[in-house]
Amino acid sequence: MAGVRRPADWRVVGADRLVSRGALQSMSGPALKSIPPCGRRLFHPALRAIAALLVAVALPACGLLSPGEEPVVITFTTYRVDYYSELAEAFHDENPDIRVYVRYLGDLAEGASYESVANDAGFNRLVAESGDVVPIEGGISGANLYECIRQGLLYDLRPFLDEDPGLESLFIPETIEALTWQGGLYGLPWSFSVSLMLYNKQLFDEAGVPQPVTGWTWDDLLQAAQALTDEGEDRFGFLDNTRRTNLVPLALVAQSGGRLIASSGDLPEAALDDPAVAAALEWYVDLVRVHRVMPVVVPGGSILDTLCQGKVGVWSQHPEQSWAIHSDVESFCPGPALAPWPRGEEQAQPLIVDAFGISAGTAHPAAAWRWLAFLGQQPIASGFPEWSALRAELERPALAQDRGITREAADAVRAAVGEAVPMQLEYGALKSVFAGLPEVYDGRETVAQLLQDAAQTQVELGTREPVVVDTPVPATTEAETVIIFVPGRDRMGGFEDPRAYEALAEEFRRENPDIEVEVRTFSGPILDEEIARRSDVFLGTPRVPGGQLRENEYTILVSDLGPLIDADPGFDSGDLLEFGFIVPPGYAESAQ
Incomplete structure (x- = not known):
C-alpha cells in the first residue's frame, strides 16, 4: 500500500x-x-x-436519488448475492436507466435463530425497509406474507400485472393464488414447496403392514406407524421431514374442516381460537408425546443414514430433497417408495412459495416492478434445489431427467400441485406456533397456550406505520x-x-x-x-x-x-x- x-x-x-x-x-x-x-x-x-x-x-446507504437523475437506483435484498448480482448486471444491460443494488439479507438476521425470527414481528419491517424488492418466505428466507399484508408493508402488484397479462400466465396458477388477498397480489413467485409422502417397502413387508393405497387417511398412517415403531431398535413409524415449511401440520389444519383465515375483511385475520385448528395441531403433537411414533430429533443426526438404514417406516419430504426419489436411489438406499398423500375430512395438499415483492416504502415502484418482472421470468439455475414456479418448467418433458429423479416422482410432484391448496397466509399466521412446538414436546408449553400467544401478538400488531426504504x-x-x-x-x-x-x-x-x-x-x-x-x-x-x-x-x-x-x-x-x-x-x- x-x-x-x-x-x-x-x-x-x-x-x-x-x-x-x-x-x-x-x-x-x-x-x-x-x-x-x-x-x-x-x-x-x-x-x-x-x-x-x-x-x-x-x-445502510445514504439518501434517495433526486427526481430526474439517472440511473434510478433500487435495492434488492437476498441471501444469494453473487447469483443475483450477475442477474442485476444483465438487467442493467437491458435497462440502462435502472441500477440494482444487491444487499445481503443475512445482515438483517445475523446470529438470529429460526425461532427468534419467527416470533419477531419487527423482522418483517426490517425486511420491508431493507430494499425496494424484497423476499417473501416459504421457509426461513424472507418476510412473512401474512404479517406484511396486515402491517401494510408490501405493494399491491395487481395494477402492474394487469398491464402485462401475459406475465401472469407464465406462472403455475396456485403460486399466484398463494400471494393473493382480496384481489390484491403481493408478490411474484420464484419457487414452490409441496410435500411428498414416502415409505419403506421392506419394513412394511417384514412387519406385515398393508402398504399405503389411494384414499388412505391420517388414522391409517398412524396405525401403520404404531405397528412399525420399535423404540428398542431406535425405529420410528413416521418422520416429518418438512419441518422447515411445516406442510404436514398445515395439511392437518386444512383437512380438519376448519377455516383458519376468514375470506372477508380488508386484512387477513386468523381464527386462532377455532377448535378444529387446535385439534389438528394436538393430533400432530400426539405423534410425539402420546403415540411416540415420531422423533423430535432424527436418530443418529443424519436423515439420509436414518432412512437408508430402515429406521423410519413413513416420512414426508420436499421434492428438492431429491435423494429418496433419485432415479438411481436403489443403488445406494434400497426401499423408498412413493405413497399417496393421506386424506382427512377433506383432500388438501398444502402449497407455499418463496417469492419477491415490492416494499410499500419504495420511492421507485415502476423501476422496482421492471426488475421484479425480469426476475420472475428467469428459470431457476440448475445448481439450485428449488422447484421453479414457472409453468413451463414444471411441464417440461425432460423435467425428471434434468433433475435426476424418477418419472414417477416428477408425476407425483405435478399431481401434488394439481391438488394443491395455497396456504401461504395460513403458514404465516401459524409460524410462531410451529416454532414453539419443541416446547410443547417437552411439556413447557401447550398448543392452546401457543395459539393464545399468537392471537395476542396478532392484536398488538393491528396498527400500521409508514415504511421507508433505505435506497x-x-x-x-x-x-x-x-x-x-x-x-x-x-x-x-x-x-x-x-x-x-x-x-x-x-x-x-x-x-x-x-x-x-x-x-x-x-x-x-x-x-x-x-x-x-x-x-x-x-x-x-x-x-x-x-x-x-x-x-x-x-x-x-x-x-x-x-x-x-x-x-x-x-x-x-x-x-x-x-x-x-x-x-x-x-x-x-x-x-x-
Missing part, C-alpha cells in the same frame, strides 16, 4: 463510530439498524477503503482519486471472487464519490511483494512483504497505519482482533 497516488488530509465527519466486521457478525437485525446511515467518512482514500472492508455491506444513491461525479484493491488468495494461490468486493467498492463510492476503488486480480503466479507494488490496498498473509537491500537491511512494501489511526481520536480500534505479523530479523531497526 506504499505510495498511494493522491495523499490527502484526512478527518472524520458525521457519525461518531465505526464498527468492525467482528462486531457486526455478533449483531442481530435490530442492532444493525442502530448503525448511523452513512457510517464515518475517512478522507484518507486508502484508510477509507480499509474501513469499508471492515464494515462490509452492513452500513443508496450512486456516485455520479468523476472520482478525483482512483485506488487499486487486490483481494486475498487461497492456499493454492488463486484469488478470491472479486464480485463481492466490487459490490463493496460500489457502496464505498456512493459514500465517497471522490474516490473510486478498482478491484483487480492477476493471472498466473505472483508474489506478495509484486502485489504490494502494484496496488494501494491488498489482502495478504501474516508475512510482511518486503525486499532485502543488503544484509540486515530491508525495504518494507506496506505503509504503517499507526500514525493515521493515532491522528484520529475517534477511530476505535479496540474491537479489532490483535494480529501477529511475521517480519524479518532486525526489521524494526532497519526497515525503510
Whole structure:
C-alpha cells in the first residue's frame, strides 16, 4: 500500500463510530439498524477503503436519488448475492436507466435463530425497509406474507400485472393464488414447496403392514406407524421431514374442516381460537408425546443414514430433497417408495412459495416492478434445489431427467400441485406456533397456550406505520482519486471472487464519490511483494512483504497505519482482533 497516488488530509465527519466486521457478525437485525446511515467518512482514500472492508455491506446507504437523475437506483435484498448480482448486471444491460443494488439479507438476521425470527414481528419491517424488492418466505428466507399484508408493508402488484397479462400466465396458477388477498397480489413467485409422502417397502413387508393405497387417511398412517415403531431398535413409524415449511401440520389444519383465515375483511385475520385448528395441531403433537411414533430429533443426526438404514417406516419430504426419489436411489438406499398423500375430512395438499415483492416504502415502484418482472421470468439455475414456479418448467418433458429423479416422482410432484391448496397466509399466521412446538414436546408449553400467544401478538400488531426504504444513491461525479484493491488468495494461490468486493467498492463510492476503488486480480503466479507494488490496498498473509537491500537491511512494501489511526481520536480500534505479523530479523531497526 506504499505510495498511494493522491495523499490527502484526512478527518472524520458525521457519525461518531465505526464498527468492525467482528462486531457486526455478533449483531442481530435490530442492532444493525442502530448503525448511523452513512457510517464515518475517512478522507484518507486508502484508510477509507480499509474501513469499508471492515464494515462490509452492513452500513445502510445514504439518501434517495433526486427526481430526474439517472440511473434510478433500487435495492434488492437476498441471501444469494453473487447469483443475483450477475442477474442485476444483465438487467442493467437491458435497462440502462435502472441500477440494482444487491444487499445481503443475512445482515438483517445475523446470529438470529429460526425461532427468534419467527416470533419477531419487527423482522418483517426490517425486511420491508431493507430494499425496494424484497423476499417473501416459504421457509426461513424472507418476510412473512401474512404479517406484511396486515402491517401494510408490501405493494399491491395487481395494477402492474394487469398491464402485462401475459406475465401472469407464465406462472403455475396456485403460486399466484398463494400471494393473493382480496384481489390484491403481493408478490411474484420464484419457487414452490409441496410435500411428498414416502415409505419403506421392506419394513412394511417384514412387519406385515398393508402398504399405503389411494384414499388412505391420517388414522391409517398412524396405525401403520404404531405397528412399525420399535423404540428398542431406535425405529420410528413416521418422520416429518418438512419441518422447515411445516406442510404436514398445515395439511392437518386444512383437512380438519376448519377455516383458519376468514375470506372477508380488508386484512387477513386468523381464527386462532377455532377448535378444529387446535385439534389438528394436538393430533400432530400426539405423534410425539402420546403415540411416540415420531422423533423430535432424527436418530443418529443424519436423515439420509436414518432412512437408508430402515429406521423410519413413513416420512414426508420436499421434492428438492431429491435423494429418496433419485432415479438411481436403489443403488445406494434400497426401499423408498412413493405413497399417496393421506386424506382427512377433506383432500388438501398444502402449497407455499418463496417469492419477491415490492416494499410499500419504495420511492421507485415502476423501476422496482421492471426488475421484479425480469426476475420472475428467469428459470431457476440448475445448481439450485428449488422447484421453479414457472409453468413451463414444471411441464417440461425432460423435467425428471434434468433433475435426476424418477418419472414417477416428477408425476407425483405435478399431481401434488394439481391438488394443491395455497396456504401461504395460513403458514404465516401459524409460524410462531410451529416454532414453539419443541416446547410443547417437552411439556413447557401447550398448543392452546401457543395459539393464545399468537392471537395476542396478532392484536398488538393491528396498527400500521409508514415504511421507508433505505435506497443508496450512486456516485455520479468523476472520482478525483482512483485506488487499486487486490483481494486475498487461497492456499493454492488463486484469488478470491472479486464480485463481492466490487459490490463493496460500489457502496464505498456512493459514500465517497471522490474516490473510486478498482478491484483487480492477476493471472498466473505472483508474489506478495509484486502485489504490494502494484496496488494501494491488498489482502495478504501474516508475512510482511518486503525486499532485502543488503544484509540486515530491508525495504518494507506496506505503509504503517499507526500514525493515521493515532491522528484520529475517534477511530476505535479496540474491537479489532490483535494480529501477529511475521517480519524479518532486525526489521524494526532497519526497515525503510
